[in-house]
Amino acid sequence: MAEASSKFPEVQGGGSLIIAWQIKGKRVLVVGGGEVAAGRILHCLNADANVTVVAPAARLNPEVAYRVARQQVTHVDRNFEPADLDGADMVLVAIDDPAASTAIWTLCKQRRIPANIADVPPECDFYFGSVHRDGPLQIMVSTNGKGPRLASLIRRFIADKLPPDTGRAIERVGQLRAELRRVAPLPADGPRRMAWMTKVSDAYPWDEMCGLTDEDIANLLTFFPSGTVPSLDVLKGMRANPDADVTDVFDGSFGFSVGA
Amino acid sequence: MAEASSKFPEVQGGGSLIIAWQIKGKRVLVVGGGEVAAGRILHCLNADANVTVVAPAARLNPEVAYRVARQQVTHVDRNFEPADLDGADMVLVAIDDPAASTAIWTLCKQRRIPANIADVPPECDFYFGSVHRDGPLQIMVSTNGKGPRLASLIRRFIADKLPPDTGRAIERVGQLRAELRRVAPLPADGPRRMAWMTKVSDAYPWDEMCGLTDEDIANLLTFFPSGTVPSLDVLKGMRANPDADVTDVFDGSFGFSVGA
The missing domain is CATH 1.10.472 (Cyclin A; domain 1)
Structure with a gap:
């Protein structure tokens, strides 16, 4: 029995389930328009999502403003309101307001909408990692929260090693x-x-x-x-x-x- | 305007949103007990999920049977029934029955449970890739469906290049x-x-x-x-x-x- 068991991989707990979420044509709501939101938006656009950004125009960072001006995303020029969740398939929150963030998370869970509240690990159905992209190839590096900068360094290391084609x-x-x-x-x-x-x-x-x-x-x-x-x-x-x-x-x- | 635009990354559509799903202590239902199910189960156990496998005992492959015997997963010794979805946070289906698969997918969508029906891309909220694991590090390789075997080869190539520590x-x-x-x-x-x-x-x-x-x-x-x-x-x-x-x-x- 012990002999036979050794041929199957050992369970190594402590990881995440890394998956390639399909959001082509799905509605992703991004709450906030700062630097973190800008990164989230690009990830979603690279996966062909319909992205709506809710944030006062005055608070959009240059990259988000650029995507709005290019009509790559839909912009709602005000703070979040619960009705924004209607029809949303995924919600990404990146605002500097812990109370408001938690309120949005609670609403998402009531409606069973997958959500990520930036910088609040317990209020996340999923985390992001560092992603290398080359056409159909995507390589995602996660350190499971141990070192986000390291994830990015390792991603660059891998990109350097891969054959150019x-x-x-x-x-x-x-x-x-x-x-x-x-x-x-x-x-x-x-x-x-x-x-x-x-x-x-x-x-x-x-x-x-x-x-x-x-x-x-x-x-x-x-x-x-x-x-x-x-x-x-x-x-x-x-x-x-x-x-x-x-x-x-x-x-x-x-x-x-x-x-x- | 065109000048300013060049400093932001170009959108490259056609990808997925690669995310690190958090299923620690969450209930994952796996329908089927074959080779594909075995792989899914290991991914979920590595992410500390509570896994329930629904499949007749006679159809469990040796690896799944081993995990059942070791009590790494809960086993329900029969075919799927809709009540199995009660309390499930995620559903993974890997059975050779397209009609039954589609029926489960439909139920999951009614209940807003994230689901993956193996080998049926339109009936998947997310896909799996090939994952390298080294302690807290996880590297996931996806070819966005273009070449699953290639994903595995590239994963091994990366594992070889990474420093051992x-x-x-x-x-x-x-x-x-x-x-x-x-x-x-x-x-x-x-x-x-x-x-x-x-x-x-x-x-x-x-x-x-x-x-x-x-x-x-x-x-x-x-x-x-x-x-x-x-x-x-x-x-x-x-x-x-x-x-x-x-x-x-x-x-x-x-x-x-x-x-x-």
């Missing part, structure tokens, strides 16, 4: 998956699609995927029915102009491989 | 922040605390923080009233036994610095 490589893999679903659309094809995609990722180092052209993706798909995956050299040789070396488009990152 | 360094910074709050507990001390912590993180490379001893932390705190931060050498010289070189505890990672 990581985002583009992920786009290519996403494109391959999408086209595969067109070629083999049935739910019954699911396991075969998954098995083949696994073979593809085993065959090519992930960062090399960014060097594939649309033509390469089309050629690669012709191997799906046989369940095989060609080497990169074979794939390259299938090009209309096979002399166009695939390495030409790699910005020197060709040959890099995971863990090397 | 990163988690311990963060613990030390957290300890320093906590003790500082004891030394200067008033809300009015907040700005001074923050300014001094900033000085500390500017003075020491983040990964070197793990080498500090409890004695070092106590000595470092004596500098707070003056608003100064000693060099690492000075701090080391203050030890009862200053000959104990601080590098001795660094496992060779001493001297590493961000971006080097």
